[in-house]
Amino acid sequence: MISVFGFAQTAQIKGVVLNEQDSPVENVLVQAQDKQVYTNANGFYFLEVSPSAQVTVKFQAETYQTVTYTESLKENQSFELNIRLSEHSEQLKELVINSNLKQRFEGTTIIAPDVIRRIPGANAGVENILKTLPGVYSNNELSTQYAVRGGNYDENLVYVNEIEVYRPFLIRSGQQEGLSFTNTSMTEKVDFSSGGFQAKYGDKMSSVLDITYRKPKQFGGQLDASILGGGLTVDLASKNEKWTAITGFRYRNNALLVNSQDVEVDYKPRYLDAQSLITFQPSAKWEWSVLLNASSNVYEYKPQVKRTKFGTFGDSKELSVYYQGAEIDQYQTYFGALKGIFKPNLENSYKVIASAYHTKEEEYYDILGQYALGNVSGDLGGNAGEVEYTVGLGSQLNHGRNNYDALIVSAEVKGQHKLDENEIEWGVRYVSEDIRDRLVEWEVVDSAGFSLAHPYFSTPNNQPYEPYLGELVPYQNVRATNFVKINRLNGFAQWSKRGSIGEHETFLNVGARAHYWNVDAEGYKTANAQVTISPRAQFAIKPNWDKMDMVFRLSGGLYHQPPSYRELRAMDGSINPNVKAQQSIHIVLSNDYSFKIKNTPFKLFTELYYKDLSNVNTYTLENVRIRYRADNNAQAYVYGADVRMNGEIVPGIESWLSVGYLKTEENYNERGFIARPTDQRLKIGLMFQDYMPAIPNLKLYLNLVYNTPLPGGSPSYVDPYDYQLRLKNYMRADAGFSYIFKDQMFKSEKKWLQPFEEVALGFEIYNLFNNENAITNTWVRDVYSKTMYAIPNRMTMRTFNLKLNMRW
Secondary structure, eight states: OOOOOOSSOOEEEEEEEEOTTSOBOOSOEEEETTEEEEOOTTSEEEEEEOOEEEEEEEEEOTTSOOEEEEEEEOTTOEEEOEEEOOSOGGGGGGSEEOHHHHHHHHTOEEEOHHHHHHSOOTTOSHHHHHTTSTTEEOSOTTOOOOEETTOOGGGEEEEETTEEOOOOSSOOSGGGOOOOSOOGGGEEEEEEEOSSOOTTSOSOSSEEEEEEEOOOSSSEEEEEEETTEEEEEEEEEOTTSSEEEEEEEEEEOTHHHHTTSSEEEEEEEEEEEEEEEEEEOSSSSEEEEEEEEEEEEEEEEEEEEEEEEEEOSTTEEEEEEEEEEEEEEEEEEEEEEEEEEEOSSSSEEEEEEEEEEEEEEEEEEEEEEEEEEEEEOOOTTTTTTSEEEEEEEEEEEEEEEEEEEEEEEEEEEEEEEEETTEEEEEEEEEEEEEEEEEEEEEEEEEETTEEEOOTTOSSOOOTTTSOOOSOOOOSEEEEEEEEEEEEEEEEEEEEEEEEEETTEEEEEEEEEEEEEEEEEETTSOOOOOEEEEEEEEEEEEEOOOSSOEEEEEEEEEEEEEOOOHHHHBOTTSOBOTTOOOEEEEEEEEEEEEEEEETTEEEEEEEEEEEEEEEEEOOEEEETTEEEEOOSOOEEEEEEEEEEEEEEEEETTEEEEEEEEEEEEEEEETTSOEEEOTTOOOEEEEEEEEEEOSSOTTEEEEEEEEEEOOOBOOSOTTSOTTTOOOBOOOEEEEEEEEEEEEESSSSOOOOGGGTTOSEEEEEEEEESTTOOOOEEEEEEEEOTTTOOEEEEEEEOOOOEEEEEEEEEO
8 A cells, every 4th residue: 555645744652551560551541632542452552643842642541640741743753652650659750761762772673563473474473573674684484593694593692581592402404493482472572682782681692582471461362373373372360460371372383384395295293382471469569470381392204205306498407306214303392480570669670580491302313315316308399397317326314313401590680770860780690501412313325326435534435437445434424422511600780871962862881791601521621611701882872953863873892602512512523611602893883763754754774783703613504403613713704784664654553674785704724714604695674564445454464585695505514615605595475464354443343253352364375476495405426427416405385374363
């Protein structure tokens, strides 16, 4: 829809109304001039008023104190006013909160939960939306993992209610992953930072995803169902709201997506997840909450036949693979956290958090693939598309018996203190990690009846022209059993101040983190304890300009990533307990500009960034599996620019277009700089929402991502300095159409809809343009010509899905 703009000059007031527990308040009457609206279930309101030097906004709700706020509004200005209602008059000075300006100062991106729930995607959820943001990269729609500004999947922090969460260890492909930890139906707020974040966030080098689950106000529920699975969320609250609970159950089956690939397969995934957030507020000063999660992912994979055509029209080939065997994986995780908040007064608060995470993972497979590589006829008058003759025959046997068991326990104390325009935050956390890992993998490759040794094996092999006299060994063979304990003690302190320079508003944040850890690996010499210190700072200024609403921000500092177990384990399975923390210096220069085109508000975000990395632990990336060298023998750099344009083409509904450019290279052992595995130069993302003018109940959602090629177009075992090939471009568009029977905007008097607050039926098309995207290559060798052929491992093709959403 193209909006029709009027000529009358107006201003907009919008925001969120919260209570003292920062939960949204529904049905608050908001009045300004002669206009009035009520807040929706998310506490959101939107008003259009006439510009004036004195616009008074009044907020009224039962059991809450009435609040008024006066602001000067200019023509076409979009003003965000967020309010916290209170039952106590002594809290008047804390009622008005301008969180929008705070987010602009801190440089975080806010993602509305409604957008997350509605935007289509093969793996719908928070991560699906992140992949449309500039600087966030992913070439795998089956995976919820993402890379940010040249980092890898291990360099991103994820918090739920201030509690750090983890992902399974053994997963090597996106189709094995199952469900993300985050339950979208339970989400109230999502903040994301892609660099230059504050010291209060932990020790990772790339990004922070900070998610807050909502606190129910009354009984309710939500049902989501589709061909790929479904979920049920139940809200409970006592009459006085001292006890609340929100519980979500999810089930997912990716068979529909996997069956769209070029492999005939018997695929039986079972992904189950249950989460619950229980809160108890015995008094205005105390609040306790328990977050529980249990998930069971079972992945049964029995490939049968794979046929892949590749090459050019004049030199087209087909690979046919006939499989025997199966892969059966199980990932079971259990997570529990207790959080207590004590607020003795308005200026001070203290938090204590204790959590435990336990994962048991099994990866068992024996798969024999026998392949035939043939030339395809291009004779349009004859047998076009059929194999004329075979140029390569062979087989490949893969065996694995991998087990991983990890228990991670942590305890944390945090404090927050406000004094006028100053805010001080601090925290101390202890983490104990106990890991037990067994790795057994081997691969035997046979080409035209001749067993192939590992390419780095010392004995010459010139089969079939000369007999091979060396020892018969697997093409790849890794065996290791590791018992590792890691103890960590880390903490932070930071100071923030809101102030001004003349008439210009300013924000300053200065802080530092410290991290101490030691590694005890059974069978290895005890490692020396290590310490890192990471100073960080942010400065932002909002000029008092009449015609432009801008915020400028400079942020950065020193960011360390002390090694996890994955970074300690080398490619041969051995452990290096003395791996140092990787180090990154961030410099981020940002600007966001709010403006209007006619009466439609827009925001333009621009960021320039540079990272200087040292003590780099290089790695290979195969699908979603990361394997490290377990040393610190490299340096690297990243630089780039991100631009994002947001606009409310429909009032209250946000769309955006993002463009990102980056370059990242590494220098291993002073051999020179080459592209890192995440050197994805150009990224374009589009997230679009609209409705049809003729049928306003019918809404359109579009999610589009385009990425230029990643490195990785060469075998994983080769020296990357000899092979710097790249994969093909990645382009994918997912579209969704949703018919709204009832919601906050569209009311209905139909009897069957009366029990529900929202009912919507959707139709989704994944990979709208049916692009053949590839995540990796399989390398097949012709024994006679010794040519290695790159066979693309393609992702999902066009797929259709039906979706039902109900909320009561």
